[in-house]
Amino acid sequence: MAVHPLYRIARRLISPLVTLVLALILADIAWHFFSWAVLHAVWRLPENAAQAPDTDPCRAAIGHGACWAVVREKFRFILFGFYPYDAQWRPALAVLCFVALFGLSIAPRFWRPSLILLWIAVLAAVGVLMWGGVFGLSFVAADQWGGLPITLILATFGLAAAFPLAILVALARRAEGLPVIRMLAIAYVELIRGVPLISLLFMASVMLPLFLPTGWDIDKLLRAQLAFVLFAGAYLAEVVRAGLSALPLGQYEAAAALGLSYWQKTRLIVLPQALRHVIPMLVNTFIGFFKDTSLVLIIGIFDLMTTGRTATLEPAWQGFGNEVYLLLAAIYFAFCFTMAQISRTLERRLAAPHRDIEEPA
């Protein structure tokens, strides 16, 4: 086919031109950001004995320089909310516990049944640290908790409970021989999926107490936690179900023909393969769910997002939301990006071996 020579020249030119223009635009944006975030930024405020901080230097820089002083001043509140100031080492330690737990859990050499015990132990330790009341720790009620620990607690306890729930629901949905259980599983998934998370949270915080016998009061955080477990459970169940349906029927038959019982078959043959298929989708759901924890602000729980917002409501600090939100974005990004990386590592590590990566004999 003949191609017009002009067309060929144009094509040769267009690609570098586009690249150049894009590079210039990006460089300009980067420069502006650098100038705002570093060159003209206000890092600290003058020492000041008065009650309210003197934010005049920051006000003077508005428009061309960032005010990192707000982060410096407020980061303890953003991270830990109204938790008693002197006891804030406890939520800090709880956060470290979470991070260490996640770190251990992704190393295949720790994948053994005792890992579940470790999870239970660490989650219990987090409870002790946050509540106190034992071991000489002062008691701190859950309504004083806030910030990053809330976000991590909601997400971690939520997923730790929702994931097994999701597996059971997904299995129940495929239980041909148990029509009632199957219908219940379908009803659960469809009901939860048909309702926005916000309304679930409202129901958990407003309506649930109406149904409970008088004198019973479940903590607000626990109610939100329940709503999250139900919500995440339904979505994860659908992901797990996709993995189950992708498994060839022959795998079930071979397992049955060898005499494995239903639960042996499920645990040893079906789930290991089915979950492996859907790791990216699972992690995708985890990430979405992690960020959705920020919706608890509407029922007055001080998660990371809410403490950040609250920090900039104080008159002296009004107008410095950008800096705070950048910090929040960085924290959320750090967790979500890590999850995505873990997902990729898992996928690579768990990929079924293929002929083309045959090891030398």
Add this chain to the structure above:
Amino acid sequence: MSNPSASAPQTPAIVLEDVHKWYGRVHVLRGLSLSVAAGERIVICGPSGSGKSTMIRCINRLEHHEKGRILVEGTEISDEPRALALIRREVGMVFQSFNLFPHLSVLDNCTLAPIRVRGLARADAEARAMEYLTRVRIPEQARKYPPQLSGGQQQRVAIARALCMQPKIMLFDEPTSALDPEMVREVLDVMIELAESGMTMLCVTHEMGFARRVADRILFMDQGEIVESGAPAEIFDRPRSERLRNFLNQILHQT
């Protein structure tokens, strides 16, 4: 063919009494009756869709029959857990598409059920697995994963996996049909050896050389019925029914 255990009258390995099965309204098994003696080797052939797989799969309860009785080692099979456990223990099955567990190594494929179902210690199960992998001539592949093996190798692993449960009866459903022609031989050789060791075998296959060599009896099925049965010489050289003659013509012209 000699039958080592024919000396004393004993319960047949498998008995089918007027077995019927429907898929919805399709009547796929239409009154099968059959008795298989211990150590007997039976080859089942017939056109596609005639119900061969369905019959084999009813014998180890991968499918349910709706009418009639099936007895394995004298026990009538049903969903009753003890009967089900007995069949699954005594009957091994080899599938057309191998159905190895791709996430487990060859060795783990072979030791899984002996450990979990038979309650063997891991070391014993592994020793047994290596013994059978040696018998199917691939002990050196034990640490590999099924997707890394050729089709013929996978099918031999599948045979070893079934044998590791030390079943009394082996069912084969077209074990060589999914294989490239050059790999058929290696699988058939393993099956011939197994047949010569005295295993009770029911084998759906169109490998007529194999059938002539090992079968005590050949069943010809068509449209859910056993149309003819007899020694290989009778079936191949003196077919009585028109349907069998047509079928033999077809497979002879195919290959």
